[in-house]
Amino acid sequence: MENPNVLGTYLKARRAHVTPAEVGLPPGGTRRVPGLRREEVASLAGLSVDYYARLEQGRELHPSASVLNALARVLCLGPDAQRYLFAIATSGPKVPPSRGRVPISANLLELVEEWTNHPAMLVDDCHNVIAANQLGRAMYVGHRHSDNLLRLLFLDDDARVFYREWGKVASASVAGVRAAASRDPNNSPLMALVGELTVRSEEFRKRWAKAEVREKTSGVLLLHHPVVGDLDLSYETLRPTGTPELMLKVYRAERGSAMSEKLAMLGSLTADRSVPVELAAGDRDHSQPMSRRTANEGDRRPR
Numbered sequence: 261m262e263n264p265n266v267l268g269t270y271l272k273a274r275r276a277h278v279t280p281a282e283v284g285l286p287p288g289g290t291r292r293v294p295g296l297r298r299e300e301v302a303s304l305a306g307l308s309v310d311y312y313a314r315l316e317q318g319r320e321l322h323p324s325a326s327v328l329n330a331l332a333r334v335l336c337l338g339p340d341a342q343r344y345l346f347a348i349a350t351s352g353p354k355v356p357p358s359r360g361r362v363p364i365s366a367n368l369l370e371l372v373e374e375w376t377n378h379p380a381m382l383v384d385d386c387h388n389v390i391a392a393n394q395l396g397r398a399m400y401v402g403h404r405h406s407d408n409l410l411r412l413l414f415l416d417d418d419a420r421v422f423y424r425e426w427g428k429v430a431s432a433s434v435a436g437v438r439a440a441a442s443r444d445p446n447n448s449p450l451m452a453l454v455g456e457l458t459v460r461s462e463e464f465r466k467r468w469a470k471a472e473v474r475e476k477t478s479g480v481l482l483l484h485h486p487v488v489g490d491l492d493l494s495y496e497t498l499r500p501t502g503t504p505e506l507m508l509k510v511y512r513a514e515r516g517s518a519m520s521e522k523l524a525m526l527g528s529l530t531a532d533r534s535v536p537v538e539l540a541a542g543d544r545d546h547s548q549p550m551s552r553r554t555a556n557e558g559d560r561r562p563r
Contacts (some may be wrong), residue, residue: 261314264318265317266319266348266445267315267317267318267345267348267349267512268316268318269471270344270345270348270370271316271331271335273469273470273471274337274341274471275295275298275301275335276293276294276295276389277295277471278295278296278298278334278335278336279295279296281421282299282336283296283300283304283334284448287302293386298312298313298316299312299334301334304334305327305330305334307330313524317364323349325346328342328345329342332343332345335560336474338474340439340442340473341472343439343473344438344439344441344473346442347441347443347444348435348441348445349447361480364382364390364502364503365503367435368382368500368503369391369400369458370452370509372392372393372411372508373394374377374393375393375510376395376527377395377514377520377524377527378394378395378510378511379392379396379398379510379523380393380396380508380509380510380511381393381505381508382503382507382508382509383509384408384505384507385437385443386449386504387405387410387411387433387437387453387491388407389408389409390407390422390506393515394527395511395526395530396453396509396511396529397525397530398487398526399485399491399526400412400530401418401486401509403418403422404416404417408453409433410433410437410453411457411550413429413460414457414460414464415457415460416462416513421484422483422484422485422486423483423484424481424482424483424484430463430467431467431472432474432476432479433476434467434468434470434472434474435467435472435476436467436474436475436476437450437454437468438472438473439474439476440472452541454468463527475497478494478495478497479495479496480493480494481494481495485522487526487529487530488522488525488526489492491513491519491522493523494510494511494512494513494514495511495532496509496510498510538557542549
């Protein structure tokens, strides 16, 4: 999804979501646009209106760090959003991260598989499921797009039933996608997925236009699983040092709780599907989701 003025688009989107009260300004009567006016942002950031207008119009391509810090303050950007702002505004050549065949250590794959009480999976920035343990696969059983969690969320017909807090998960996931772009604004597979979902999902399009940036690091996920019913799971998202292109997602239920018993039941009911996790994971292209395989071949991704 080509956009030659990423910085300007982002600045306009963010000032539209900052109210005058948030930055200590009076409401100022009727406003033609939501949020802050262009001249208000410029004044609060200590910039001329002309200079700020050039930033939004894509005619100023070299803002300094002090300018970016001032804009981050005025636009009430959190740490993740500030990193994104600097990533899209910094000019000059960058060394693109590798998106080829990055090997995953056998030890990491075995560790994931050995977490028999916790669903766990490795996903990339496009939310392709690269590898998962038995419970991780079982958690997403029966969905058309279970090889890509963003497509599942926005394109599967049953997503709003499966995710009991669908709107909350959708907003957090879109903000996480933009946070991933701060590591590489030119990530073409990620931008291609954004373009696809923008066309195919109005809900994704509305959330992407808000330009929120926030890493999904931890929280609670409420699901309605087709096999065991409601699941309330805590999760942590980590980036392995050896493969920072991937996210390790681990879910857990409180020990001894009814949810813990449901996870144990899910594991028992799906035990016959258990296969080694490593399905050539170290040899595949992380920019692509897992290929489909028949159940008799041992499908390695959640289905």
